[in-house]
Amino acid sequence: MLLDIKNLTIEFHDHDRPERVVEDVNFSLDKGEILGIVGESGSGKSMTAMAVAGLLPRKKMEKSGEILFEGKNILTLPRHELRGLQGDEISVIFQEPMTALNPTMKIGKQVEEALLLHRHMNDAERKAKAMEWLGKVELDDAERVYEAYPHELSGGMRQRVMIAAAMVSDPQILIADEPTTALDVTVQSQIIKLLLKINKAAGVSILFISHDLSLIKQITHNVIVMQKGRIVEKGDTDEIFMNPKEEYTKKLISSIPTVKLRK
Amino acid sequence: MPVIKSIKKIFQKYHGFNFNAGLIITGVIFIIALVGCFYTPYEPTAMNVSIRNTAPSLAHIFGCDDSGRDVFSRVMEGIRNTFFISTMTVLIGSGFGIILGAAAGYYGGKFDEILMRINDALFAFPSVLLALVIVSLLGPGFFNVTVALGIAFIPSFARIVRSGFKSQVNMDYVQSARLMGAGDLRIIFVHILPNILPVLMSSVMIGFNNAVLAEAGLSYLGIGVQPPRASLGLMLKDGQALLATAPWNALFPGLVIVLMVLGFALLSEGISEAA
Numbered sequence: 314m315l316l317d318i319k320n321l322t323i324e325f326h327d328h329d330r331p332e333r334v335v336e337d338v339n340f341s342l343d344k345g346e347i348l349g350i351v352g353e354s355g356s357g358k359s360m361t362a363m364a365v366a367g368l369l370p371r372k373k374m375e376k377s378g379e380i381l382f383e384g385k386n387i388l389t390l391p392r393h394e395l396r397g398l399q400g401d402e403i404s405v406i407f408q409e410p411m412t413a414l415n416p417t418m419k420i421g422k423q424v425e426e427a428l429l430l431h432r433h434m435n436d437a438e439r440k441a442k443a444m445e446w447l448g449k450v451e452l453d454d455a456e457r458v459y460e461a462y463p464h465e466l467s468g469g470m471r472q473r474v475m476i477a478a479a480m481v482s483d484p485q486i487l488i489a490d491e492p493t494t495a496l497d498v499t500v501q502s503q504i505i506k507l508l509l510k511i512n513k514a515a516g517v518s519i520l521f522i523s524h525d526l527s528l529i530k531q532i533t534h535n536v537i538v539m540q541k542g543r544i545v546e547k548g549d550t551d552e553i554f555m556n557p558k559e560e561y562t563k564k565l566i567s568s569i570p571t572v573k574l575r576k
Numbered sequence: 577m578p579v580i581k582s583i584k585k586i587f588q589k590y591h592g593f594n595f596n597a598g599l600i601i602t603g604v605i606f607i608i609a610l611v612g613c614f615y616t617p618y619e620p621t622a623m624n625v626s627i628r629n630t631a632p633s634l635a636h637i638f639g640c641d642d643s644g645r646d647v648f649s650r651v652m653e654g655i656r657n658t659f660f661i662s663t664m665t666v667l668i669g670s671g672f673g674i675i676l677g678a679a680a681g682y683y684g685g686k687f688d689e690i691l692m693r694i695n696d697a698l699f700a701f702p703s704v705l706l707a708l709v710i711v712s713l714l715g716p717g718f719f720n721v722t723v724a725l726g727i728a729f730i731p732s733f734a735r736i737v738r739s740g741f742k743s744q745v746n747m748d749y750v751q752s753a754r755l756m757g758a759g760d761l762r763i764i765f766v767h768i769l770p771n772i773l774p775v776l777m778s779s780v781m782i783g784f785n786n787a788v789l790a791e792a793g794l795s796y797l798g799i800g801v802q803p804p805r806a807s808l809g810l811m812l813k814d815g816q817a818l819l820a821t822a823p824w825n826a827l828f829p830g831l832v833i834v835l836m837v838l839g840f841a842l843l844s845e846g847i848s849e850a851a
Contacts, residue, residue: 396758399754
């Protein structure tokens with residue numbers, strides 16, 4: 314078991330009334346597993362992911378429970394230790410590839426960032442590693458991309474760059490927070506295929522957050538269904554899609570549009 | 577250094593008419609200031625009573641002043657001093673302004689609130705007035721004026737940098753850098769600062785402008801550069817009394833001030849046009 318989350322509860326305190334956004338969430342992530350978290354907006358799925366990434370703000374928020382990674386509790390880890398994990402063992406790809414890259418930095422430098430921060434490598438070694446990953450995410454003309462600025466690339470290319478930047482340090486966990494929502498459908502399926510390929514080749518565990526059930530069905534091994542901060546149902550993806558037990562899950566699944574041929 | 581690279585990029589990127597005109601004007605003035613460090617046609621302080629207030633001629637192209645000193649040589653020294661003071665002013669002002677503004681904008685919260693209220697209090701004084709207060713505490717003189725103007729210029733830079741950081745700090749790329757494990761200093765100077773550089777550069781140029789005027793103003797009031805050293809403001813003040821009889825005394829320093837201000841204003845305009 315790579316990541317073990319026990320009784321995770323997150324409560325906001327910046328309004329008059331405390332607001333519980335995640336309540337008593339328990340799950341674990343195994344090595345090489347792709348775990349999907351699905352739910353509507355406000356179900357607490359992104360909050361859970363952010364907690365795992367160690368990105369929750371430190372103030373105005375009550376956090377209880379444990380997020381254990383290699384015996385360390387991410388929720389209470391001191392900042393400098395957390396920084397040692399982030400980008401090294403745990404990486405994140407964001408939803409918006411348009412804004413997640415720094416517009417004034419060359420792609421190459423951004424892909425190398427994690428190596429610069431966590432590895433003792435010289436410039437040539439870093440570049441070699443970055444080029445290797447730009448190739449692995451199936452960008453043609455990696456040499457040109459390396460020297461390009463983000464505005465010179467398309468959305469799909471940028472998302473590939475984001476994946477390369479996240480994977481360059483060979484992390485154990487990759488958190489993908491709606492990584493394909495901002496992309497059009499053809500690019501979407503390419504990125505999903507790419508993630509599956511990377512999961513197989515690098516053995517990285519992926520925490521895949523999405524509201525899109527058809528994507529979850531395609532990519533994940535196991536799935537967690539969340540509603541209003543609580544886990545409604547969890548288990549093997551195929552199993553849940555075949556015979557959902559909870560009413561909410563049934564409704565979610567029946568809401569997937571299907572194409573029917575008219576007779 | 578990403579900051580230096582970004583500055584280079586700005587110069588490669590901007591070549592509108594305003595930018596070029598500004599670059600030529602400030603470039604020529606800068607060269608004159610540079611030459612003024614090593615060579616002036618006459619000693620700027622050498623007096624010669626026999627040529628008092630003589631009109632411009634081939635030997636003295638800007639004429640001579642009330643003490644028989646060569647106005648052109650003094651203008652050269654004046655440009656040098658004004659340039660030096662305004663450069664230092666902008667360096668002090670933007671340096672501390674960047675540090676304070678970045679800290680306030682990046683960390684936010686109470687720290688930001690306190691820092692910015694102090695900033696607002698300082699900002700309420702016109703910068704020349706503030707410099708005047710500081711000079712009256714430190715005493716007049718070349719370096720005191722530089723320090724005073726530098727301090728007086730901090731609030732405006734801090735404010736610009738802060739608002740720049742505020743607009744960037746929640747962007748995804750900053751979050752993403754944080755998630756890579758980058759420290760605060762790295763995020764501030766390597767990731768965010770290059771992104772607000774176009775705005776900053778443009779206000780640095782306006783800052784130059786204001787510094788030139790402020791220095792001239794303080795020297796005009798007699799609390800800036802002290803005689804016998806020359807400054808454009810000081811020459812303007814000395815020439816004022818002779819405006820009817822020997823107008824070249826005030827005309828040339830005044831023209832140079834106008835050109836300097838114009839040059840920097842054009843540069844600033846050119847940068848913000850292209851940004």
